[in-house]
Amino acid sequence: MANETILMLPLYLIGFFSLAAVGLDPLFSKNKKVIYYLSLIGLLEAAISAGYALYLHTLTPAPNIEISYAKNMVSTGGMAYFFDILFCLSGILILLSSPRYFTREYKELSEFYSLILLSVSGMMIMAHSANLLVLFIGIEIMSLSFYILAGFIRIRIMSVEAALKYFLLGAFSTGFLVYGIAMIYGATGTLTLSVIQLSIQTNTINSLYLTIGIGLIIIGLSFKAAIFPFHQWAPDVYHGSPTVIAGFLSAAGKAAAMMAFIIIARAIFGGLSQNNFVKDLYVDVRLVLAVLSAATMLIGNITALVQKNIKRMLAYSSVAHAGYLLMGVVAANERGWSGILFYSTAYILMQIGAFIVISLSERNDEQNLKISEYRGFSKAHPYLAAIMSIFMFSLAGLPPFAGFFGKYYLFTAAVETGYVWLTIVAVISSLISMYFYIGLIIKMYFEDPDTQPMVAESGHAVLALTLSTAGVMIFGIFPSLLMDIAKIFF
Amino acid sequence: MDLFEIIFYFFAAIVLVSALVVVLSKNIMYSAFSLLFTFFGVAGLFVLLNADFVGITQIMVYVGGILVLIIFGVMITTKVTGVDIKEGISGKLQYAGAGIITLLTAIFLSLMFINGKWITGSSTDVHATIHQIGTLLMTKYILAFEAAAILLLIAFIGAALIGRRKA
Amino acid sequence: MNEIPQGYYLLLAGVLFTIGTIGVLTRRNAIIIFMSIELMLNSVNLTLVAFSSFFGDSSGQIFVFFVMAIAAAEAAVGLAIVLALFRLKKTIYVDEANILKY
Numbered sequence: 001m002a003n004e005t006i007l008m009l010p011l012y013l014i015g016f017f018s019l020a021a022v023g024l025d026p027l028f029s030k031n032k033k034v035i036y037y038l039s040l041i042g043l044l045e046a047a048i049s050a051g052y053a054l055y056l057h058t059l060t061p062a063p064n065i066e067i068s069y070a071k072n073m074v075s076t077g078g079m080a081y082f083f084d085i086l087f088c089l090s091g092i093l094i095l096l097s098s099p100r101y102f103t104r105e106y107k108e109l110s111e112f113y114s115l116i117l118l119s120v121s122g123m124m125i126m127a128h129s130a131n132l133l134v135l136f137i138g139i140e141i142m143s144l145s146f147y148i149l150a151g152f153i154r155i156r157i158m159s160v161e162a163a164l165k166y167f168l169l170g171a172f173s174t175g176f177l178v179y180g181i182a183m184i185y186g187a188t189g190t191l192t193l194s195v196i197q198l199s200i201q202t203n204t205i206n207s208l209y210l211t212i213g214i215g216l217i218i219i220g221l222s223f224k225a226a227i228f229p230f231h232q233w234a235p236d237v238y239h240g241s242p243t244v245i246a247g248f249l250s251a252a253g254k255a256a257a258m259m260a261f262i263i264i265a266r267a268i269f270g271g272l273s274q275n276n277f278v279k280d281l282y283v284d285v286r287l288v289l290a291v292l293s294a295a296t297m298l299i300g301n302i303t304a305l306v307q308k309n310i311k312r313m314l315a316y317s318s319v320a321h322a323g324y325l326l327m328g329v330v331a332a333n334e335r336g337w338s339g340i341l342f343y344s345t346a347y348i349l350m351q352i353g354a355f356i357v358i359s360l361s362e363r364n365d366e367q368n369l370k371i372s373e374y375r376g377f378s379k380a381h382p383y384l385a386a387i388m389s390i391f392m393f394s395l396a397g398l399p400p401f402a403g404f405f406g407k408y409y410l411f412t413a414a415v416e417t418g419y420v421w422l423t424i425v426a427v428i429s430s431l432i433s434m435y436f437y438i439g440l441i442i443k444m445y446f447e448d449p450d451t452q453p454m455v456a457e458s459g460h461a462v463l464a465l466t467l468s469t470a471g472v473m474i475f476g477i478f479p480s481l482l483m484d485i486a487k488i489f490f
Numbered sequence: 491m492d493l494f495e496i497i498f499y500f501f502a503a504i505v506l507v508s509a510l511v512v513v514l515s516k517n518i519m520y521s522a523f524s525l526l527f528t529f530f531g532v533a534g535l536f537v538l539l540n541a542d543f544v545g546i547t548q549i550m551v552y553v554g555g556i557l558v559l560i561i562f563g564v565m566i567t568t569k570v571t572g573v574d575i576k577e578g579i580s581g582k583l584q585y586a587g588a589g590i591i592t593l594l595t596a597i598f599l600s601l602m603f604i605n606g607k608w609i610t611g612s613s614t615d616v617h618a619t620i621h622q623i624g625t626l627l628m629t630k631y632i633l634a635f636e637a638a639a640i641l642l643l644i645a646f647i648g649a650a651l652i653g654r655r656k657a
Numbered sequence: 658m659n660e661i662p663q664g665y666y667l668l669l670a671g672v673l674f675t676i677g678t679i680g681v682l683t684r685r686n687a688i689i690i691f692m693s694i695e696l697m698l699n700s701v702n703l704t705l706v707a708f709s710s711f712f713g714d715s716s717g718q719i720f721v722f723f724v725m726a727i728a729a730a731e732a733a734v735g736l737a738i739v740l741a742l743f744r745l746k747k748t749i750y751v752d753e754a755n756i757l758k759y
Binding site (some may be wrong): 529534538541547 | 661665666669672673676677679680683684686688689691692693695696699702703706707709710716717718719721722723725726727728729730731732733734736737738739740741743744
């Protein structure tokens with residue numbers, strides 16, 4: 001057994017580097033490059049140490065068992081390390097692409113790097129939580145930095161409005177989430193996830209409080225993940241916040257909320273319970289989630305059809321992707337969980353990549369964002385148009401890109417557990433989504449430009465685009481690379 | 491009906507009525523001040539539930555911190571011309587009313603002080619929770635405690651970043 | 658020594674939560690919406706302390722401290738955002754903040 005320090009190293013490193021970035025920021029206020037490289041190194045080191053810990057974890061005899069440390073506060077499961085790497089990766093992509101964007105649009109970058117690192121550390125705390133309190137604090141660290149990031153360009157009305165909407169609805173959903181946690185505490189008398197699981201197995205619970213608690217937690221997390229009746233904030237927030245940040249919020253934030261779903265669902269329904277009430281409840285909860293998932297996919301894709309602004313279109317389509325991800329929670333088997341892991345990876349790569357391309361072609365306070373302005377994009381920027389097409393194909397779920405296999409795993413997981421109707425709805429809504437994804441490609445390649453081509457000064461964003469394109473291609477051609485790792489965690 | 495029930499219903503009434511005023515009042519200042527009573531009522535209920543330290547913290551954090559912040563927000567963002575912070579009977583009548591209430595309270599309190607029978611002797615039944623909470627925070631929940639420190643740091647940075655004037 | 662049934666506290670907390678929710682949904686002023694959210698968090702605290710007291714377990718009370726810390730952090734950030742919007746638009750009514758709707 002590897003020792004505790006190495007297993008906890010990702011958390012230590014991200015904490016150390018985010019605090020270092022906060023502390024050093026005023027010292028290097030003239031030369032932001034120092035903090036930039038420091039943050040990149042911090043995220044890289046955290047990702048590498050998480051990778052090493054993941055490797056050690058797979059060597060243990062039972063890699064699907066999670067081990068708790070620090071008085072049952074943090075756990076070291078394979079899934080936690082997997083998501084650690086994923087969050088660090090999304091942080092790296094955003095860091096690489098943001099300096100040019102912000103110096104062009106806003107002239108200021110103070111505290112930006114520290115906020116990205118702090119939000120990543122919040123997500124990593126969520127990933128490692130073995131206690132509802134730690135999970136809740138992780139969610140709040142993430143959300144609070146997201147509110148600030150959404151309003152980062154504080155002289156732009158749209159950005160501040162997005163921050164206000166995000167803040168009010170986020171705080172509202174926090175109320176539901178924490179009330180749900182309180183009810184679960186009331187039902188089981190503990191906040192530790194493993195003890196909750198144990199007391200549900202041994203049937204020492206108050207079933208009424210448990211039902212209410214689960215319902216409230218579903219509402220709270222649905223807000224955070226933008227799932228159907230609670231998705232209205234998403235388009236406004238992703239449209240209003242600065243473009244690169246919108247990619248971060250929609251991709252990493254959604255993956256983190258889904259991860260919270262997995263953690264809570266596995267704690268409550270994980271063990272085979274002897275309790276008939278909990279078994280019935282399980283069936284009902286999955287049915288509710290299935291209905292929510294179907295509605296989310298359809299609403300997201302249908303509203304995306306009529307959007308004229310590309311950021312809004314991707315925002316609505318991101319709502320639909322939350323629906324696809326929720327299918328894995330509905331399936332709730334090994335294939336479903338690992339499908340969520342795979343699709344989160346693919347989604348982070350393609351969504352952030354698409355937003356980086358948009359940020360490169362955008363000028364002067366969110367101009368050049370209409371879909372019609374992408375006419376003839378390929379003539380001015382052949383490489384960017386090609387990369388954007390790859391992301392669009394992948395988002396639409398066409399082979400041989402990563403998005404296809406993500407959908408394939410999730411859909412088959414739903415079929416395996418008897419939710420054939422949900423899969424049919426998912427396939428139909430994917431077909432609907434083809435229209436606007438492929439429509440953008442047609443505009444870029446087969447229509448004539450009616451505006452002047454713009455110069456894209458990419459800087460390090462090229463690196464980020466290369467990374468995400470390579471990821472989408474590699475995981476699309478060799479999906480087993482990722483899937484074989486993801487499978488052993490469950 | 492014993493003393494506990496009376497106290498419970500008293501605080502419950504305060505909480506519910508003032509919460510309704512917060513939500514329904516047309517004047518934002520009334521809402522803010524009515525929130526004060528809600529916070530006090532909830533603090534009273536905490537103490538009734540044997541959570542003395544939580545009750546004290548409730549008053550210090552909510553009333554001393556959050557509510558003051560909210561009232562600052564109200565004062566800064568409401569247009570000075572549009573606000574009617576002072577409303578109703580104006581001038582000397584107000585002073586007279588305030589004076590009468592203060593006098594009555596003073597008389598009542600001094601009567602209570604003179605005539606009241608003070609309980610002397612140790613109370614055996616009540617255990618302060620502060621020791622236990624402090625120990626737990628520094629042992630079992632130390633990780634959550636540190637994480638909360640990061641959270642507050644983000645709040646500092648964010649408030650300074652967004653609240654600043656144009657650069 | 659405490660003769661109030663557990664259900665009374667939970668019921669009170671539930672009613673308080675509902676009042677807060679109604680406030681969030683019906684009011685337009687960002688600061689009043691925020692106050693209503695504080696009401697919701699207070700009702701959660703009441704629930705937690707009630708459970709904690711009836712279980713004789715301190716972890717519920719510990720949770721309350723963290724909820725308070727988070728409420729304070731949200732208050733600071735939220736009012737900064739409200740202030741920034743007010744500087745730009747001279748309004749804090751959320752339905753007048755409507756550039757993003759079309």
